[in-house]
Amino acid sequence: MTDDARLHSPAADRNAAPILAVLQRVLPPQGTLLEIASGTGQHAAAFAAALPRWRWLPTDADPRALASIAAWCAGLANVDAPRLLDVAAEPWNGVPVGLDAIYCANLIHIAPWPRTGALMRGAARHLAPRGVLLTYGPYVEDEVPTAPSNLAFDADLRARDPAWGLRRLAEVASEATAVGFALRERVALPANNLLLVWARG
Numbered sequence: 745m746t747d748d749a750r751l752h753s754p755a756a757d758r759n760a761a762p763i764l765a766v767l768q769r770v771l772p773p774q775g776t777l778l779e780i781a782s783g784t785g786q787h788a789a790a791f792a793a794a795l796p797r798w799r800w801l802p803t804d805a806d807p808r809a810l811a812s813i814a815a816w817c818a819g820l821a822n823v824d825a826p827r828l829l830d831v832a833a834e835p836w837n838g839v840p841v842g843l844d845a846i847y848c849a850n851l852i853h854i855a856p857w858p859r860t861g862a863l864m865r866g867a868a869r870h871l872a873p874r875g876v877l878l879t880y881g882p883y884v885e886d887e888v889p890t891a892p893s894n895l896a897f898d899a900d901l902r903a904r905d906p907a908w909g910l911r912r913l914a915e916v917a918s919e920a921t922a923v924g925f926a927l928r929e930r931v932a933l934p935a936n937n938l939l940l941v942w943a944r945g
Contacts, residue, residue, distance in 0.1 A: 749815035755935075756786040762933045763787070763849070763880060764794055770876065770929065770941055773797055775844025778870065780831060780863065781805065781851040785813030791847075792823045801839075803829035831855075831862045835869065842872045849880040852916060853898075856907035861919045867942070868923035877925065877942040880933075883913040891936040913938075921945075 771777075774797035782788050782802040792800040800823045802813045813826035829836060831851070846867050852860050867877040882894045890898075894910060901908040917927055926945035933939055 749811040751784040751809070751812040753784050753786060756784060759880075759933065759935070759937065760787060760790045763939060764791055766931050766933075766939050767791060767795065767847075767878070770878075771795070771798070771845055775799070776840070776842075777801065777845040777847055778839060778843050779803060780829065780846060780848040782813050782826060783809060783850070785809070785816035785826070787847075787849060788813060788823060788826075789816040789820065792817065792820050796822055798822060800824065802826045803839075805830040831859050831866055834862065834865065836866050839866075839870055841870050843870050843875055844872055845876050845878065846871060847878045847880075851881075852879060852883075853881055853901060853910050854908055857911070860911065860916055861922070864919045864923045864925060864942075868925065871944075873944065875943075876928070877920075878939060879916075879942065880937060880939045882910050882937050883916065883940075884910050885913045894936050913940075916940075 776799040778801045779788055780803055782804050785802060788800055788802040792798065802823065803826060804810060804813065807828060810826045817823040827838060848863060871877065882897065884890055898910040920942050924944050925942040927940060928943045929941040931939040
């Protein structure tokens with residue numbers, strides 16, 4: 745696989761270090777992590793390199809992303825070959841049970857709302873009892889003013905697809921509660937994004 749296959753997201757470059765700092769703090773020293781919607785593969789490459797005792801399972805629903813993920817992760821022995829996975833599929837064929845963590849960035853708002861419930865149900869099926877689900881992205885929070893940049897981003901998303909858009913954190917939490925998860929930690933990150941840590945209540 746050559747570098748020519750690599751897709752590039754400037755945002756992934758910018759947010760990798762702040763996200764990694766949280767992962768290094770909240771994750772145990774080793775385990776198996778499923779990444780949903782790996783996109784370009786930049787996060788998988790950066791995080792797996794920094795967490796060498798973690799087995800990383802990158803996935804994406806878009807077949808075109810797989811070559812980019814493989815190119816970014818070339819040479820990393822702890823990264824499995826990327827596989828196709830649509831969170832709406834039930835069950836998630838080929839995904840092991842007893843995972844220690846699931847990481848999902850920028851899916852909840854760039855997908856129809858039912859994908860959020862599907863994500864939570866899949867996490868409940870595949871995570872170990874003490875496993876954690878980590879979701880990253882912008883949210884709308886009750887009693888917290890939404891940043892103008894996030895309002896503009898929401899309008900842009902809805903113009904591209906009316907089924908997309910920033911989600912209310914309370915509604916995401918309701919979907920999590922329905923399958924036995926609770927919000928264990930809310931971490932504010934740059935550019936008005938949050939990294940949320942969900943675990944069985």
